[in-house]
Amino acid sequence: MPIALFWFLAAVSLISAFGVVLQRNPLHCLLALIVTLLAIAVLFIGEDATVVGFLQAIVYAGAIMVLFLFVIWLLNLRAEMGPTGHLGLKLFGTIAVAAMFAELMAFLLPPHLQIKFAGHAAGYGSIDSLSQTLFSEYLVAFEVTSVLLLVAVIGAVALARRSTASEIQEHAADNARKERSAAQ
Amino acid sequence: MAELIVGAIEAVLMIFIGLNLAVFLLYFERKGSALIQDRVGANRASITGLGRKLGLPNLGIINTLVADPIKLFTKEDFVPAGADHFLHTLAPFIALFPVMITFVVIPFGDTITFGGRTFGLQAAPLSAAALYLLATIGIGVYGVSLGGWASNNRWALLGGIRATAQMISYEIAMGLAIIAIVITYGSLDLQAMVRMQGGVWFGWLPRWGIFVQPLAFILLLTAGIAESKRVPFDLPEGESELILGYMLEYSGGKQAAFMLTDLAEQALVAMLLVTFFFGGWQVPWLYRDGFHLPGGAIVALAPLLVSIAGVVAFLIKVVILCSFMGLIRWTLPRFRYDQLMKLGWKILVPLGLANILITAFVVVVAGGAH
Numbered sequence: 001m002p003i004a005l006f007w008f009l010a011a012v013s014l015i016s017a018f019g020v021v022l023q024r025n026p027l028h029c030l031l032a033l034i035v036t037l038l039a040i041a042v043l044f045i046g047e048d049a050t051v052v053g054f055l056q057a058i059v060y061a062g063a064i065m066v067l068f069l070f071v072i073w074l075l076n077l078r079a080e081m082g083p084t085g086h087l088g089l090k091l092f093g094t095i096a097v098a099a100m101f102a103e104l105m106a107f108l109l110p111p112h113l114q115i116k117f118a119g120h121a122a123g124y125g126s127i128d129s130l131s132q133t134l135f136s137e138y139l140v141a142f143e144v145t146s147v148l149l150l151v152a153v154i155g156a157v158a159l160a161r162r163s164t165a166s167e168i169q170e171h172a173a174d175n176a177r178k179e180r181s182a183a184q
Numbered sequence: 185m186a187e188l189i190v191g192a193i194e195a196v197l198m199i200f201i202g203l204n205l206a207v208f209l210l211y212f213e214r215k216g217s218a219l220i221q222d223r224v225g226a227n228r229a230s231i232t233g234l235g236r237k238l239g240l241p242n243l244g245i246i247n248t249l250v251a252d253p254i255k256l257f258t259k260e261d262f263v264p265a266g267a268d269h270f271l272h273t274l275a276p277f278i279a280l281f282p283v284m285i286t287f288v289v290i291p292f293g294d295t296i297t298f299g300g301r302t303f304g305l306q307a308a309p310l311s312a313a314a315l316y317l318l319a320t321i322g323i324g325v326y327g328v329s330l331g332g333w334a335s336n337n338r339w340a341l342l343g344g345i346r347a348t349a350q351m352i353s354y355e356i357a358m359g360l361a362i363i364a365i366v367i368t369y370g371s372l373d374l375q376a377m378v379r380m381q382g383g384v385w386f387g388w389l390p391r392w393g394i395f396v397q398p399l400a401f402i403l404l405l406t407a408g409i410a411e412s413k414r415v416p417f418d419l420p421e422g423e424s425e426l427i428l429g430y431m432l433e434y435s436g437g438k439q440a441a442f443m444l445t446d447l448a449e450q451a452l453v454a455m456l457l458v459t460f461f462f463g464g465w466q467v468p469w470l471y472r473d474g475f476h477l478p479g480g481a482i483v484a485l486a487p488l489l490v491s492i493a494g495v496v497a498f499l500i501k502v503v504i505l506c507s508f509m510g511l512i513r514w515t516l517p518r519f520r521y522d523q524l525m526k527l528g529w530k531i532l533v534p535l536g537l538a539n540i541l542i543t544a545f546v547v548v549v550a551g552g553a554h
Contacts, residue, residue, distance in 0.1 A: 027271070034326065041319075054315035061323020066352050069329055073345060118339060127312060127372055 001046035009046070013039035015122040026072045029063060049125040186301070193285040194307035194468060195288040199500070202287040205451035205506055206250060206444055212510040213447075220514045225269020250286050259436035261322020264336055267433065271334035276441035277432070281449045282511070291375040292494040293465045294472075297487060305465070305495065306369040307367055314372040319454065321358070321411060327352045328413075328420065331442065332430035346521070347420035351411060353528040358407035360386045360536025361400045364461050364543045368397055378464030383469070388478035390468040394461040395490040399539045401461045403532055408453030409509060410528070412446050416516040452476035462501050465494035 016039065017030030037060045044053030123129050134142055163171070213389050218225025226244035229237060229251045256383030263272050310316050325348055332344015369377045380515040383391050410417040431442045458464060468476050470493060474485040485493070519527070 025268075027268075027330070031271075031326075031330070034323075038323075050310075050312050051315065054312055054319050057319035058322050060318060060324070062355075063352065066325055066348060068328075069326075069348065070345075073333070073341075127315075146319065 001043075005046060006043070009039050009043050013043070027069075030068055030072060033068075034061050035063050037065070047125075048120045050128045051130050125167060187303075188228070189305050190496065191307055194303075194305065198287040198290065198307050199235060201292070202284070202448050202451050202455075203444070205454070205502065206489060209447045209450055209506055209510060210252075211248050212365060212441075212507065213513075214252075214508075216504035217514045218244075218322070220511070222467035228269065233352055247294055247517055256440045257437050261436045262433075264433045266336040268334040271330050271535075272433070273438070275327050275331030275334055277327070277331060277437040279324060280441050280448070280502050281327075282324040283429060283445055286317060286320040286452055287455070289316055289374060290459060291378050291464055294379075294493055296491040304375065305491070310373070311370045313374045314366050316459050318355075318359055318362065322355060324411075324445075325355075328430050328442075331434065335430070335433035335451065337433050338428045340432045343420045343432065344425045346426075346467060347413060348422060350417065350524060350528075353411035354407040354417075354527065354532070357403055357528060357532035357536050358411060360533065361403035361407060362460075362547045364400045364536070364539045365393065365397060365404075367442065367540065367547055368393070368545045370398075370547075374464075376423065377462050377546070378459060378466060381463040382466050384469065384476065384478075390463055390466065392463045392466075397461065397543070398540075400543075401457065402538070403536050404460065405453075405457060405509075406527075406532060407511065408456065409450070410524075412453060414446060414509070415452060415513045416519050417516060417524060419521055427530045437543050444552075450509055451502070454502045457502045457505055458498065462505075465498040465499045467493050470494075 015036035016032040020036065023029050023032065038057060041053045041056040041061065044050075044056060070136045170179045214417075215225045217223075226247035227242040229244075229247040230242060231246060236242070241392070243262060251499055263269055270431040287530040289310050295302050295304050328342045328351070329348040331339045332342075332347065335341070335524075353523035365377070366372055369380055371377060371380075377393070381391050385391055385395070389395065413420050421425070421431065431439055434442060469477055470485075470490060472487065474490070475481075477483070
């Protein structure tokens with residue numbers, strides 16, 4: 001990947017990432033987040049991780065962000081108010097954030113940070129090599145993750161489902177029994 | 185460098201073809217629908233009146249392809265009060281852009297040799313093109329949904345929500361169909377898929393994907409029409425209930441961009457169907473050296489002619505499929521919303537999953553289905 005392209009994409013993803021945090025309107029934040037994710041996807045593709053890049057665009061930018069969009073719509077989020085709380089809290093918050101930022105920079109900036117574009121072997125990042133690794137070396141982790149996701153889906157359905165008619169009746173009967181025993 | 189320049193020219197050419205197919209679909213929308221419904225259709229505009237003097241029928245070409253666009257693009261560009269000005273302007277472009285950039289991965293011919301150099305007739309020969317398709321189609325949702333939201337109009341917002349829900353639901357069916365196709369060909373590369381569809385079975389039947397994956401064809405066709413929000417899946421626009429849905433507060437060029445998106449998406453779906461199921465640029469019984477007819481006769485052809493025949497065959501197939509989708513559009517009534525969701529989630533998704541299972545089983549047992 002040409003270094004100029006890397007810096008351009010890095011700048012795009014960073015500026016849009018700031019946009020996510022700094023903008024007031026939740027939908028504008030969402031758009032900025034999509035731009036960040038797409039820029040990172042292009043970075044992946046530029047570093048020969050083609051499949052990962054496209055999956056990033058499909059899953060994160062194309063699917064998960066749509067869910068965010070629905071959440072914003074359904075909760076009817078409007079432009080957010082400014083920061084609340086008294087002056088001391090604001091001061092403390094600012095100092096804490098600045099300290100954390102300084103600490104991160106101390107660990108991330110050069111000489112720790114070095115940009116290297118390693119040449120990759122032919123076929124690196126292709127779907128063949130990706131699946132070879134995923135389904136042999138990391139098979140157990142892969143299967144465990146899929147079970148985990150399945151559990152999460154079942155849990156979400158169990159939490160969100162409506163009670164069936166018989167359950168509502170049972171519940172009502174239960175309540176009536178309790179009331180009767182309380183009255184006695 | 186030469187490769188890059190040729191690639192850029194091919195990309196422009198491909199987008200040009202896509203836009204022209206959209207124009208063809210627009211013409212079909214006006215005059216073809218009239219033919220189907222036994223109406224006269226657009227027949228007013230004429231530049232010199234010459235045709236009428238000569239007694240020729242007015243085909244409505246000036247009406248639909250000249251007068252209408254001029255009218256649309258010279259209209260006032262209106263942004264409603266209280267609308268998000270920035271997003272309202274951006275949305276049509278977000279909608280149109282992903283469709284335009286998807287055209288470049290479609291192979292529209294084999295290779296062509298000019299002055300001793302051979303160029304592949306595919307603007308962007310991506311090895312993971314099938315994933316690229318899914319990515320760009322997934323991004324296309326945002327234009328519609330943001331357009332609906334930014335208009336500050338309830339009908340528009342409802343249309344945008346409907347469009348988003350519909351598009352992400354049918355994207356799943358589309359993805360499942362494409363996975364089955366990828367398993368069948370064992371490749372994500374569209375050009376490789378088309379190459380594999382060359383040759384014949386039993387000495388006469390072209391090795392087209394439709395004979396191997398008929399179910400995936402139906403799934404992809406249905407999901408594709410739903411993805412482009414055309415009748416019978418045009419609930420986001422539903423004139424009788426939502427007026428025009430997410431396009432309601434748009435006028436002039438921006439609305440034209442939204443309409444163009446739908447039409448171009450339909451052209452894109454036709455190209456994908458041709459690539460996956462109808463042999464792309466393959467002409468039946470045509471090989472690199474000429475026709476090998478089923479009887480055993482051989483008609484030799486120059487290599488340049490074979491290349492051009494491939495491109496022409498691709499275009500003819502795409503136009504036929506576009507017309508077929510136009511026929512569907514003017515034949516079926518609109519679905520109800522619950523029917524739409526039921527079809528998507530309870531019929532297409534299980535069928536797609538079953539198709540993947542069966543395909544994978546056959547591929548493993550037979551060691552390659554194609």
